[in-house]
Amino acid sequence: MRFFYLFLLACIPCLQAFAQFSFSDSSVRERIRHDIYVLASDSLEGREAGMPGEKKACTYLISRLKEAGIPPWQGGVYLQPFTHGYMKFGKTPHLRISGKSFNWRYDFGLCTYSAGDSLTSLCVDAGFGLVIPGAGIDDYKDIMDPGGKIVLINLGAPAKLSGDKSLRNDLSPAFRLAIAVKKGAAGIIFYNKPGLYGKSLFDFSLNDTLGIPVIYVTQEVADFIREHRSEPVTMAVYINRSTQTYHNITAYIDNRAPRTIILGAHYDHVGKSTDRKYNGAYCVGADDNASGTAGILELARYYSAHMDKKNNYLVIFFSAEEKGLYGSEFFVRDMRPSFRDSVNFMVNFDMIGRLGCEGLQLTAEAVGSSPLWKKLYREVKHPGFHLKKIAPSLPFSDQESFYRKGIPVLYLTTGLHQDYHTPFDKPGTINYTGMAGILNYSEKLVSAAGSGDKVPYRKVPGISLILEMTGFIFDYIGGMMSF
Numbered sequence: 001m002r003f004f005y006l007f008l009l010a011c012i013p014c015l016q017a018f019a020q021f022s023f024s025d026s027s028v029r030e031r032i033r034h035d036i037y038v039l040a041s042d043s044l045e046g047r048e049a050g051m052p053g054e055k056k057a058c059t060y061l062i063s064r065l066k067e068a069g070i071p072p073w074q075g076g077v078y079l080q081p082f083t084h085g086y087m088k089f090g091k092t093p094h095l096r097i098s099g100k101s102f103n104w105r106y107d108f109g110l111c112t113y114s115a116g117d118s119l120t121s122l123c124v125d126a127g128f129g130l131v132i133p134g135a136g137i138d139d140y141k142d143i144m145d146p147g148g149k150i151v152l153i154n155l156g157a158p159a160k161l162s163g164d165k166s167l168r169n170d171l172s173p174a175f176r177l178a179i180a181v182k183k184g185a186a187g188i189i190f191y192n193k194p195g196l197y198g199k200s201l202f203d204f205s206l207n208d209t210l211g212i213p214v215i216y217v218t219q220e221v222a223d224f225i226r227e228h229r230s231e232p233v234t235m236a237v238y239i240n241r242s243t244q245t246y247h248n249i250t251a252y253i254d255n256r257a258p259r260t261i262i263l264g265a266h267y268d269h270v271g272k273s274t275d276r277k278y279n280g281a282y283c284v285g286a287d288d289n290a291s292g293t294a295g296i297l298e299l300a301r302y303y304s305a306h307m308d309k310k311n312n313y314l315v316i317f318f319s320a321e322e323k324g325l326y327g328s329e330f331f332v333r334d335m336r337p338s339f340r341d342s343v344n345f346m347v348n349f350d351m352i353g354r355l356g357c358e359g360l361q362l363t364a365e366a367v368g369s370s371p372l373w374k375k376l377y378r379e380v381k382h383p384g385f386h387l388k389k390i391a392p393s394l395p396f397s398d399q400e401s402f403y404r405k406g407i408p409v410l411y412l413t414t415g416l417h418q419d420y421h422t423p424f425d426k427p428g429t430i431n432y433t434g435m436a437g438i439l440n441y442s443e444k445l446v447s448a449a450g451s452g453d454k455v456p457y458r459k460v461p462g463i464s465l466i467l468e469m470t471g472f473i474f475d476y477i478g479g480m481m482s483f
Helices: 002-014 025-039 042-047 052-067 165-171 173-182 195-201 219-227 286-305 326-334 337-342 373-379 399-403 432-450
Strands: 079-089 094-097 100-102 108-110 117-121 123-125 150-154 187-191 214-217 233-237 239-253 259-266 311-318 343-349 361-365 386-389 409-413 464-467 474-477
Touching: 025 042, 025 052, 025 286, 025 432, 042 052, 052 239, 052 286, 052 311, 079 326, 094 219, 117 187, 123 219, 150 173, 150 219, 165 173, 173 187, 187 219, 187 233, 214 219, 214 233, 239 286, 239 326, 259 286, 259 326, 259 337, 259 399, 259 432, 286 311, 286 343, 286 432, 311 326, 326 399, 337 343, 343 399, 343 432, 373 386, 373 432, 399 409, 409 432
Parallel strands: 123 150, 150 187, 187 214, 259 311, 259 343, 343 409, 361 386
Antiparallel strands: 079 239, 094 100, 094 233, 108 214, 117 233, 239 311, 361 409, 464 474
16 A cells, blocks of 8 residues: 555656546545545655655645646745754753852743853843933943943833834844943843743744843842842853754635635644654654645645635645744745735644544634634534634644734634544544545635635734743633634
């Protein structure tokens, strides 16, 4: 069986393009079955982002897009490369003040701008660390000489500046860092809530360093530093930085329409299992997320064959979702404003292959991302399963990148199961009949949503994301609201 699918994998690029497809239930089942067996074969080695197995998956998906006659989105190429930065720690960072050592991850964390270095110096309190002549602010005017010292900076802002959008750049951590470096700071310690700037402060995908150590501490540690201002602070950061290039796959169904619907799914997975009991076996990821990838590919075939005068369709297979939504985050950052304004809504499939693992239940997340969705889900019938609706967009799949950008999202999943991220998530466990039913339902959802005016966006109230002290972990805060 494996040889058969490897043979097909090699031969598909040679098939004639612009194949004609039947969209009967049996034809859809056979196509998605074929796609999942190829994507979740051992030869693709678990499709870990950036690794050879994922590159084989990439080649296969492009061949299927060509077969369906769906051209690249931009520049005549399907691949959208992006580079992500990483950092590793040679040793555990440390912070010591007046004989007291503080705990990394609990008392202090690292900032993206930090270089690997260690120093011992007095710490000077620069207040908010602002110099804004037009507003009559200079927080360094009473500091005799900050050169060669560690500068303590409050990430808050003076009350008189709150709400002044024209000063947003002046209040950013990057701008305050630049001022401190210009003043001769040998190291920088931030504290207080990073607010709107938290993402940039802890975005370790950036290779934007200052050449000095930069850390973030709790309010309690900042108070301790002030209480012992006459004693030196020792801070040490040990960082090794590297970069990795990944590739999203993008294709475009151009109907000369004023709006565009985005169809997305991540095609990467986790590679080899790190659990010792599986002896390094590949986690082939049939449900996560060969199922969603095959689903979006099938929707692409359908909308390529069925003209929609109101919408174009952008098809995206995201890389590095398992690393932290890197592919979708890059895509939304790279969007031109004019294209962003034309986007109607985004559809995400992530794990749609196990209908029946939690009863016959399909979960729709991000129902609150548009005031239209509640009515849509009520009116579009879903025979064969019941629908669980969750209002917020949770930060665990690629729709979240679009939701944070102000784009309404539809996200369907059959949910987690005991084989999640294990070698047992295999093609033979997929409910192909259930998947075909979900795709049929999705076609009706998307067509109904795209038939009217541009779908309005709504932010779900009471939902927020925070960053832990490490700067690595996103947490969801808020109720699991449902309709």
